Amino acid sequence: MRISIRAASKRDMNDILRLCLKLAHYEGKLIGREPDENSIRARVVHDLLHNDGCAYYLAFVEEEIAGILKVSAKDGNRAKISQTYVVGAHRCKGIMTALFAKALEWAKSRNIASLYLTVVCKNTYALSFWEKFGFRVDCAKGKNLLIMRRDVQPAIIS
Ligand SMILES: CC(C)(COP(=O)(O)OP(=O)(O)OC[C@H]1O[C@@H](n2cnc3c(N)ncnc32)[C@H](O)[C@@H]1OP(=O)(O)O)[C@@H](O)C(=O)NCCC(=O)NCCS
Numbered sequence: 001m002r003i004s005i006r007a008a009s010k011r012d013m014n015d016i017l018r019l020c021l022k023l024a025h026y027e028g029k030l031i032g033r034e035p036d037e038n039s040i041r042a043r044v045v046h047d048l049l050h051n052d053g054c055a056y057y058l059a060f061v062e063e064e065i066a067g068i069l070k071v072s073a074k075d076g077n078r079a080k081i082s083q084t085y086v087v088g089a090h091r092c093k094g095i096m097t098a099l100f101a102k103a104l105e106w107a108k109s110r111n112i113a114s115l116y117l118t119v120v121c122k123n124t125y126a127l128s129f130w131e132k133f134g135f136r137v138d139c140a141k142g143k144n145l146l147i148m149r150r151d152v153q154p155a156i157i158s
Contacts, residue, residue, distance in 0.1 A: 001061060005098050008056040008068075010048045016056055016083075017044050019068040023085040030122040031144045047072075056083065057102045059095045066090035069099040071106050071115075079107045079152075081117040084126075100133060107152045116149045 008016055017040070024035035047054055047070070054072030058065060067086035074080050081103055086095045107115060117135065119126050121144055127137075135148035 001093065003066070003093065003095060003098055004060045005057055005102050008048075008058045012056070012058060013044065013048055015058065015065050016048070016068065017041060019065070019085050019087075020044055020083050022087070023083060026085070027120050027123070030120045055106055057099050059086070059099050061090050061093070061095070067095040067099055069096070069103055071103040073110060073112065077111070077113040079103075079110070079112045079115050081115055084117070096129070104152060112152055114149055114151050116147055118145045118147055120144055121146055
């Protein structure tokens with residue numbers, strides 16, 4: 001099984017949208033709320049056409065699209081990890097591990113000091129998944145979300 005990762009471009013817009021919508025529906029189910037598909041579409045289009053401060057990475061198994069991750073620069077020397085999704089059939093094959101390694105490279109190349117992400121409280125598997133990668137819960141965001149943080153340095157796996 002050959003896993004490859006590459007930075008996405010405008011040509012990948014439809015695949016990116018599809019995976020971002022899948023994630024939004026997955027998380028929407030956990031919190032009992034329908035996602036706002038139009039705002040997701042608008043954000044992806046804006047990112048791909050106008051936002052130099054972020055990157056989407058796509059993972060492929062052979063030629064088949066298998067996962068996505070977005071990393072974006074934020075104020076205060078931080079970057080946000082978001083849109084982390086691996087399609088069901090390809091989970092537990094190291095795909096998010098490989099995508100996250102790319103996000104770390106991206107952050108290091110920009111001298112970014114710390115990373116954060118939001119996780120739906122009820123997504124207990126994702127919470128423990130990110131803990132494996134050194135993220136720790138920092139605070140709550142509303143009643144459904146937790147913010148997790150880690151420094152860019154040192155290692156990927158704690
Ligand atoms: C969370 C998610 C992104 C993980 O992606 P993945 O590609 O399956 O993860 P990896 O294969 O890189 O796994 C990394 C580690 O987690 C472990 N792991 C992965 N899936 C697991 C599972 N279902 N149960 C237990 N452990 C699991 C792996 O064994 C591996 O640990 P190891 O290196 O010690 O063996 C994926 O399950 C997913 O897309 N879930 C739905 C969307 C979601 O919750 N996104 C996160 C939003 S914050």
